[in-house]
Amino acid sequence: MDSPSLCTLPHELLNIIGQETAAEVLHSLLLTSKNINDALTPLLYASISLYDYKTARKCTNTLAKEPQEHYAQRDLAAYVRSFTVRFDEFGLKQGRRARFARSLEGALSRMSGLQHIAFDCVYFGTPKVFIALGNGASRTLRSFSFKPDRPAWWPDGSEADALDSFRPTFPELEAVALTLPSYVPPAWRASFQHVLDSRGSHLRRLVIGDENAPSVGPLFPSPGAWSALQELVLTVGTTPQAFAGFPPGLNVRKLTLETSLGIPQSHSADDIVVLDPIPAYLFPNLEYLACAYQLLPAFLPAGAPTQRPLRTVHLNKAYYDPNGGAHDSYMQSRNVPEWLNVRKVLECLSRSAGPVVDLAFHIDWFDAKTLPVELVDYIQSIERLVIVLSMEPGNTAHISNYGKLLFAHTPKLRAFYLSDAPIKDWLGSERSFLFAFDWDRHKAWLEEWGNHTTTLEEVAFSTKCSWKRTDQGWVLHAYKKDDESDDEDEDEDNDENSEDNEDGANDNGDDVNGRDNDGGDGAIVDDESNSGDNEDDLEDSEDSGASLPKRRDVTRISA
Numbered sequence: 001m002d003s004p005s006l007c008t009l010p011h012e013l014l015n016i017i018g019q020e021t022a023a024e025v026l027h028s029l030l031l032t033s034k035n036i037n038d039a040l041t042p043l044l045y046a047s048i049s050l051y052d053y054k055t056a057r058k059c060t061n062t063l064a065k066e067p068q069e070h071y072a073q074r075d076l077a078a079y080v081r082s083f084t085v086r087f088d089e090f091g092l093k094q095g096r097r098a099r100f101a102r103s104l105e106g107a108l109s110r111m112s113g114l115q116h117i118a119f120d121c122v123y124f125g126t127p128k129v130f131i132a133l134g135n136g137a138s139r140t141l142r143s144f145s146f147k148p149d150r151p152a153w154w155p156d157g158s159e160a161d162a163l164d165s166f167r168p169t170f171p172e173l174e175a176v177a178l179t180l181p182s183y184v185p186p187a188w189r190a191s192f193q194h195v196l197d198s199r200g201s202h203l204r205r206l207v208i209g210d211e212n213a214p215s216v217g218p219l220f221p222s223p224g225a226w227s228a229l230q231e232l233v234l235t236v237g238t239t240p241q242a243f244a245g246f247p248p249g250l251n252v253r254k255l256t257l258e259t260s261l262g263i264p265q266s267h268s269a270d271d272i273v274v275l276d277p278i279p280a281y282l283f284p285n286l287e288y289l290a291c292a293y294q295l296l297p298a299f300l301p302a303g304a305p306t307q308r309p310l311r312t313v314h315l316n317k318a319y320y321d322p323n324g325g326a327h328d329s330y331m332q333s334r335n336v337p338e339w340l341n342v343r344k345v346l347e348c349l350s351r352s353a354g355p356v357v358d359l360a361f362h363i364d365w366f367d368a369k370t371l372p373v374e375l376v377d378y379i380q381s382i383e384r385l386v387i388v389l390s391m392e393p394g395n396t397a398h399i400s401n402y403g404k405l406l407f408a409h410t411p412k413l414r415a416f417y418l419s420d421a422p423i424k425d426w427l428g429s430e431r432s433f434l435f436a437f438d439w440d441r442h443k444a445w446l447e448e449w450g451n452h453t454t455t456l457e458e459v460a461f462s463t464k465c466s467w468k469r470t471d472q473g474w475v476l477h478a479y480k481k482d483d484e485s486d487d488e489d490e491d492e493d494n495d496e497n498s499e500d501n502e503d504g505a506n507d508n509g510d511d512v513n514g515r516d517n518d519g520g521d522g523a524i525v526d527d528e529s530n531s532g533d534n535e536d537d538l539e540d541s542e543d544s545g546a547s548l549p550k551r552r553d554v555t556r557i558s559a
Helices: 011-019 023-029 034-044 053-063 094-110 127-137 186-199 293-299 339-351 371-378 396-405 421-427 439-449 492-500 535-546
Strands: 047-050 082-087 116-121 143-146 175-179 205-210 231-236 254-257 288-291 312-315 358-363 384-389 415-419 458-460 465-470 473-479 554-557
Touching (some): 047 053, 053 094, 094 127, 116 127, 288 293, 293 312, 371 396, 396 439
Parallel strands (some): 116 143, 288 312, 358 384, 415 458
């Protein structure tokens, strides 16, 4: 009896192997045998992320094809469960825009099993694209993120009145994210309103961005219809007027406010503008709050008979992203709060019924000599602390004293992170604090801190790496960079000329060797091989696989 080989394994075992395989390796694996190809092609196409026009065009061309154009008459688009399209290509010619819009509409209309879509792509947030999504995935869609574009930008001949009678039903929908431009035709709003009204009692997450609207309250249906809503993200013009019209008693546990506050930057803690308290009937069970620092006292007002049970507070869009930059226009601006202002609002943390255990804030800089004394009274209950800085802190030699001055008085603190993300974002990915890579200095600090705390388990002095406490002492963990996903090895001008002459009629899914490119089955050879005019189709399959998200690895480095 022959020993079993990889090619003869049952599909159940092959799927387990495929789920642990990187996308680019998975594509190569499909070329080895018909059995593997049949088993793992659905996995290859299950999750697709497209971040540039060139890859997106090739992938959507493949997905838009009829089943009979693929090996074994497989409908590749029906395998897609998660689909992300995010890129800005302002320099695209009108013909290219129109062709891509058509292939995108064709692909979406075939995604009958789609569960999650994130779509943020300039020019292509059109009525036809939204209708294709509604027609293709109406029964299976669980979440969508969509950004409609201005009518003047629509490249596919869409008309706003096409949405007049389009009222999609998404019986599985649980999460919606909408980013509305400066002008949205009434038909758009009516269609979105229908989605919110019909699924209001089932939505668990809602994101609405509309900087021209003083309030998003009118989008909400009658009170009591949002019993399932757990997370709310708002980007609106002003706050707290943004809450006008909100139904009382929302059971939201997680609230993120990305607002353009018309509040002047204070240069004295005594000059901070005091906002009216958020009404007590709004968000009474709030546990997570991310907002501008000026808003925190409005959610934890002094003298209130009951307080919200906040446990996580992130101020000024602060977060710790390993190996990451700021990724945010707020951090890119130079209007960063000063420490004395943020310190003033931290006084209200003790009012939370939580208590607060996770705190993150973004400031311009701090004096390392005075920070422990200024901070320690506000973080007695904190278990995780993140400080994002836009500049090098001062007097960094005094960081060695944080053990006895700070951590000895914070018995619950387990993680402490300093983030240099704004510095990297403004000055380059290799820039950081001057002490960020001085490993010997870090280890000396950590060993001194260990004499004063037994709870501190993880520390980071930049977004490049972190230190973790083990039985053998402190060990350095460096974050491994993600591989580049784009290989621009083709001259763009030549590609533009060839594409401007293409009408899509020659997309048949076979390369010059006759291999079908559904998933790249190298064992299948078509007797009717072509003469080489379909090279782009080979790239369709390869790019759609290569565009899948890559896992981030962590490399352990002994100190």
